Amino acid sequence: MTRSVKKRLGLMLCLIVMVFTVSGCGHKGRSNNDTIKIGVCVYDQYDTFLTQLINSFDAEVENDVLVEYVYASQNQSTQNDQVQSMIEKGVDVLCVNLVDRTAPTTIIDLARKNDVPIIFFNRELVEEDLMQWSKLYYVGADAYESGTLQGEIAAKECKKNMDKIDANGDGVIQYVVLEGEAGHQDSIVRTEYSVNTMIEKGVSVEKVGYAIANWNRSQAQTKMAQLIEKNGNEIELVLANNDDMALGAVDAYGAAGYPAERRPAIFGIDGTDIGLNAVADGTILGTVYNDKEGQAKAMYGIAVALAKGESVDGFGLTDGKYIRLPYTIVDSSNVDEFLK
Ligand code: GAL
Secondary structure (H helix, E strand, O other): OOHHHHHHHHHHHHHHHHHHHHHHOOOEOOOOOOOEEEEEEEOOOOOHHHHHHHHHHHHHOOOOEEEEEEEOOOOHHHHHHHHHHHHHHOOOEEEEOOOOOOOOHHHHHHHHHOOOOEEEEOOOOOHHHHOOOOOEEEEEEOHHHHHHHHHHHHHHHHHHOHHHHOOOOOOOEEEEEEEOOOOOHHHHHHHHHHHHHHHHOOOOEEEEEEEEOOOOHHHHHHHHHHHHHHHHHHOOEEEEOOHHHHHHHHHHHHHOOOOHHHOOEEEOOEOOHHHHHHHHOOOOOEEEEOOHHHHHHHHHHHHHHHHOOOOOHHHOOEOOOEEEEOOEEEEOOOHHHHOO
16 A cells, blocks of 8 residues: 555544534534533423423533533433443543432433533532542532522512402412422422412412323323313313423313413523523513523533543532522513523
């Protein structure tokens, strides 16, 4: 083989490897020796809030950083395999949104064995698990705060418009709760704190039903349709653990032929684009903004610092481990500030 043929073959091989690395694996950015590699593992690809959180994260990514995103279709053993394969590919740091927040040990063991730090996000593992290794962190928000704030908006609306919301005029608000996944910290805590806050604020309430709808709009529509079937006009208020389920409730009332003025007061949490628009047009009365941009920025900043072997002290981590971004109430009075 002549020298020029060898050189051309070498160049072709190099190009093939580059194409595989940059586009074949779904990576973002360029690959060279200085490139930071971040692996991001998400519990499911069909979750509205997480899709927007990941979009915000992606918007942070700079040119010399390569990010691979994988989705586990709600299966923890799939996610364990994805983590293993990311580590084998040589990621510097992992961001993990656990499928089962009570089962992080396989992932933690893999990461520790290979010295790859992990930033867990959104689905909060228990403190003992986060303490298993010094290079584990959590970025999210305070579930108690979201429940409390939802209860505050609901109580405020009830006081302002009691005549309208208390449709049967008995002085008590008959309500239902649409819950997220069973066992998820946000479902458990939001459900409890939103209702307790309404009571603390002096609203008399009576629970007439609840349903688990796994954060999902169409599941919420189906479950809400059953609740309407069973309770008819009795339901005066709906507390949904997130915006998608609040909108599922709206869909159910639409499908059941209820005109806007005969529907209950409906409240969500998240402030997703679709949730904010629903507040703006009055379809739902309020939501609680879950600061995806702040969470994405914190995750990205910490991930890059860890990948470079730098200190993360400047990020204001609580107990050296936690970042929790604050929630904010959104109703008709301030929704415009949140809409882009
Ligand atoms: C919650 C969010 C839900 C859903 C869930 C997934 O914080 O409010 O909409 O995205 O996380 O873990």
